[in-house]
Amino acid sequence: MGRSPCCEKVGLKKGPWTPEEDQKLLAFIEEHGHGSWRALPAKAGLQRCGKSCRLRWTNYLRPDIKRGQFSLQEEQTIIQLHALLGNRWSAIATHLPKRTDNEIKNYWNTHLKKRLTKMGIDPVTHKPKTDALSSGSGNSKNAANLSHMAQWESARLEAEARLVRESKLVVVSNPIQSQTQTQTQTQIQTQLINKNPPPQCLDVLKAWQGVWSKSISPGMFPIGCDDLESPTSTLSFADHTVTIPNVVFNENTVSAALDFAKNSVTCEMDNTMSLQDMNNSSTTTTTTTTNTTESAWIIGDSFSAVNKNNMQLSNIMEGFTDIFGCNCEEHNKMMGGGDSLDNGDKSCGGNFEENNKNYWNSILHLVNASSSGSPVL
DNA sequence: AAGGTCTGCAACCGCGTGTTG
DNA sequence: ACAACACGCGGTTGCAGACCT
Numbered sequence: 001m002g003r004s005p006c007c008e009k010v011g012l013k014k015g016p017w018t019p020e021e022d023q024k025l026l027a028f029i030e031e032h033g034h035g036s037w038r039a040l041p042a043k044a045g046l047q048r049c050g051k052s053c054r055l056r057w058t059n060y061l062r063p064d065i066k067r068g069q070f071s072l073q074e075e076q077t078i079i080q081l082h083a084l085l086g087n088r089w090s091a092i093a094t095h096l097p098k099r100t101d102n103e104i105k106n107y108w109n110t111h112l113k114k115r116l117t118k119m120g121i122d123p124v125t126h127k128p129k130t131d132a133l134s135s136g137s138g139n140s141k142n143a144a145n146l147s148h149m150a151q152w153e154s155a156r157l158e159a160e161a162r163l164v165r166e167s168k169l170v171v172v173s174n175p176i177q178s179q180t181q182t183q184t185q186t187q188i189q190t191q192l193i194n195k196n197p198p199p200q201c202l203d204v205l206k207a208w209q210g211v212w213s214k215s216i217s218p219g220m221f222p223i224g225c226d227d228l229e230s231p232t233s234t235l236s237f238a239d240h241t242v243t244i245p246n247v248v249f250n251e252n253t254v255s256a257a258l259d260f261a262k263n264s265v266t267c268e269m270d271n272t273m274s275l276q277d278m279n280n281s282s283t284t285t286t287t288t289t290t291n292t293t294e295s296a297w298i299i300g301d302s303f304s305a306v307n308k309n310n311m312q313l314s315n316i317m318e319g320f321t322d323i324f325g326c327n328c329e330e331h332n333k334m335m336g337g338g339d340s341l342d343n344g345d346k347s348c349g350g351n352f353e354e355n356n357k358n359y360w361n362s363i364l365h366l367v368n369a370s371s372s373g374s375p376v377l
Numbered sequence: 378a379a380g381g382t383c384t385g386c387a388a389c390c391g392c393g394t395g396t397t398g
Numbered sequence: 399a400c401a402a403c404a405c406g407c408g409g410t411t412g413c414a415g416a417c418c419t
Contacts, residue, residue, distance in 0.1 A: 016387070016413085038404065054405075055388065090407060102387080105408075110385055 013047045017056050021046060025053055026061055059102045066098035070107055078104055079112060083126040 013021075028044035034057065037050035046053060059065075070078070074096055081092045089101035089108075096104060113123040120128055 014389075036404075051390095051405085052388075058406090059387075087408065101407075106386055109409095 011047065012041075012049050012052075014052070017060075021048070022056070022061060025056060029057060029061075059100050062100075064098055065100060067103075070099075070111075074099070075112060078108060079116070079126075082108065082112075082123075086124075 017025075024044050024046055028040065032043070034040055034054070037054045040046075040050055040053050041048045044053070048056075077096055078092060081095055085091050087105075089105040093099055093101040093104050116123040116126075122128070
């Protein structure tokens, strides 16, 4: 079905907004809320299409927008999230309070992308451009694992972003409910989990299970595996919930997880039957994505909980560290919280594993930290 | 000083997805 | 089941100001 362009009506103004138009839009929304964007321009006395009004409001007029120079912390956040999420600007924006997706997108395209390129890092893959080291079979295996984890984090972040949007809608439609926003969000999350039970088999969960089953007495592992429906899976989730115990990870447990992660190549999420079991629906790209997203809450929560328990996730990631070839000090500084992004091009060398670990550790750390509480704009 | 080029950002466009009747 | 609608997202464009020659 085709869609008619939103500004098809002749006489609607385009281009830059005048202060008078801004004032009209602001005044109207402050008094009435935006309601239907399509109907808004006529009501507000604006010769604009609704889409244009919405864009102006969300990207410029909204009161909770921070404008101006991005801080170093924000830059790092963008880079790290981009490494995980790619060009999903709205998802990235949910982790940068008071910044709009459009602003972040512009800043990436005009500043950060160029800087990374200058430093010899591919802004798309976040890998050094001459990435010869990743061509080995062992490294590609690690890369696959890392990519898989990144996909889960990506999906989880999307789900979070959606929850934020949903809770916002609740607030807008009924301001009284804003006091119970957190509660609403929790309810939605619970509904999601109940509606879409977690996937039965995940490499990451397998890894955790491997750790706990090896290092913790039997029965302590809370992610029960008893009522699996999928014949292909070895995991199950009692009551469709996951509880992370207060586990102190020692060298042995971490090592076990690392070994497991290294050896766990097969991803049963790629198995169509597993997905169908999960979803009880036909296999389409859209359906798969949606359910994967919602299921991914479990993974994210697991990671967050683990993070809270002082688990050194970084050690797990050692299995994925020898992917990149560039480890110059500047990259480390940047990815790990260093001082300057503009130190110019310098030769890269030294401890590849250590530096790559720092890079991805910082990414995962960031995501974990930000997901421990729902992102709020 | 003048013209050309570059840069940054606001805004537009087209498409995908969810909702409604 | 279908079509129309509403909205959000990501890519792209156009313009104003800065910078360069």
